[in-house]
Amino acid sequence: MLDFLVxxxxxxxxxxxxxxxxxxxxxxxxxxxxxxxxMAFFLVSFxxxxxxxxxxxxxxWKDIPAFSLGNVLGANIINxxxxxxxxxxxxxxxxxxxxxxxxxxxxxxxxxxxxxFFAWDGVISRFDGFLSLAVFLLYLVYISxxxxxxxxVFNNASRLPAVFIKDFFAGLGAFVLALAALLFSAxxxxxxxxxxxxxxxxxxxxxxALLVALGTTLPELIFGLKxxxxxxxxxxxxxxxxxxxxxxxFVVGVVSLIRPIEVVRDENFMLSAAFVFLALLFFxxxxxxxxxxxxxxxxxxxxxxxxxxxxxxxxxxx
Numbered sequence: 001m002l003d004f005l006v007x008x009x010x011x012x013x014x015x016x017x018x019x020x021x022x023x024x025x026x027x028x029x030x031x032x033x034x035x036x037x038x039m040a041f042f043l044v045s046f047x048x049x050x051x052x053x054x055x056x057x058x059x060x061w062k063d064i065p066a067f068s069l070g071n072v073l074g075a076n077i078i079n080x081x082x083x084x085x086x087x088x089x090x091x092x093x094x095x096x097x098x099x100x101x102x103x104x105x106x107x108x109x110x111x112x113x114x115x116x117f118f119a120w121d122g123v124i125s126r127f128d129g130f131l132s133l134a135v136f137l138l139y140l141v142y143i144s145x146x147x148x149x150x151x152x153v154f155n156n157a158s159r160l161p162a163v164f165i166k167d168f169f170a171g172l173g174a175f176v177l178a179l180a181a182l183l184f185s186a187x188x189x190x191x192x193x194x195x196x197x198x199x200x201x202x203x204x205x206x207x208x209a210l211l212v213a214l215g216t217t218l219p220e221l222i223f224g225l226k227x228x229x230x231x232x233x234x235x236x237x238x239x240x241x242x243x244x245x246x247x248x249x250f251v252v253g254v255v256s257l258i259r260p261i262e263v264v265r266d267e268n269f270m271l272s273a274a275f276v277f278l279a280l281l282f283f284x285x286x287x288x289x290x291x292x293x294x295x296x297x298x299x300x301x302x303x304x305x306x307x308x309x310x311x312x313x314x315x316x317x318x
Contacts (some may be wrong), residue, residue: 003192003199010188011215017181018051018219024174027167044223044235045242049251050179051216054186056251059208060258062190064197068255069115069124069263070208071216072247073272076112077209078217079240079247080283081305083224087236088298091228094236095292104143104241105284111139111245112280115252116273119263129256136249189215202316206268210312217243237287244280268315275308 052075056068088094114135118128193212197204220243224236255261263269282304286297 003195006188007192007196010185010192011212013181013185014051014055014189015215015218017178017185018048018216019222020174020178021047021050021182021219023222024171024178027171027174044239045246048217048219048223048239049243049246050182051186051219052247052251053254054182055190055208055212055216056255057258058186058190059204060255062194063259064190064194064204065255065259065261066263067190067193067197067204067208067212069119069252069261070203070205070210070272071212072115072208072251073276074209074213075217076244076247077272077275077279077305077308078213079220079243080112080279081301081308083217083221084237084240084283084287084293085298085301085305086221087224087228088293089295089302090225093292093295093298094228105287107139107142108241108245109280109284111135112248113277114248116276118252118256119261119265119269119273122263122265124252124256124261124263126257126260129253129260132249132253132256136245136253139245139249203264203266203268205264205272206312206316209268209272210309210316237293240283268312271308271311271315275304275311279304279308 052068052071055071056065059065059067059071084094114132115124118124118132189212193207194204196202197207220239223239227235227239252261279301282301286293286301
């Protein structure tokens with residue numbers, strides 16, 4: 001009973017800390033007059049993916065790296081379907097305004113399915129992890145050349161020196177506090193999750209894909225809703241793109257370097273792999289072919305995630 005309670009508490013702390021991290025980083029970016037481009041693709045994508053990274057490191061340390069792989073694949077499905085879908089529904093559509101080239105979406109699609117390619121032989125090795133990190137660095141180099149798509153500065157902060165210094169250190173303190181809370185909650189989440197998996201004989205992969213992924217992706221949802229409210233809808237798309245790439249390459253790369261990920265290619269994994277492909281495909285098609293993600297397309301993306309969730313649940317209980 002205590003393990004369940006600790007798991008639930010750590011789940012909510014992880015979600016809260018992830019949202020706080022995004023909020024503090026956004027405040028710092030405003031103060032420093034960071035461009036919308038840098039905000040969407042680098043800072044916020046990194047911040048919103050830190051929960052997956054810390055969960056991954058903790059799971060590798062506890063010798064259950066499949067927990068992290070499930071979390072990454074589940075999180076990327078959520079990023080490409082549930083989050084963008086909900087944002088599009090609540091905002092009555094997201095205006096993208098051609099702030100991304102088609103090559104950017106194609107690159108993100110390729111990066112998103114990279115773990116599936118590495119997992120096909122039954123293990124994501126340390127060499128695969130090294131390749132993942134190398135590809136991630138190449139992607140950063142490529143995406144840095146796309147900066148002409150974003151010229152707007154994401155800024156509404158005061159430039160008075162005294163106010164600037166006060167706000168800067170307040171934001172920095174909140175960032176450090178959120179980072180510490182993330183690290184602590186990720187450790188507790190994996191530790192208690194491992195015990196729950198053992199008690200109910202649940203696959204670590206499925207547990208990560210269904211339950212943990214919902215918690216680690218809440219920061220992306222919070223940021224997406226905030227971006228739309230501020231009429232920066234393209235940033236919600238940019239954050240999802242960046243998070244998908246970061247999770248699939250950097251997180252998987254780091255985890256597999258710490259401990260190779262053994263992949264059981266059962267029906268749960270194959271179903272997840274199929275939905276990763278479908279989610280990224282529809283995400284790319286909907287967001288790259290025109291300048292707007294319509295509300296109806298958002299509904300479709302949400303329904304696609306629900307089909308994935310209940311399909312996995314059915315396989316779990318049958």
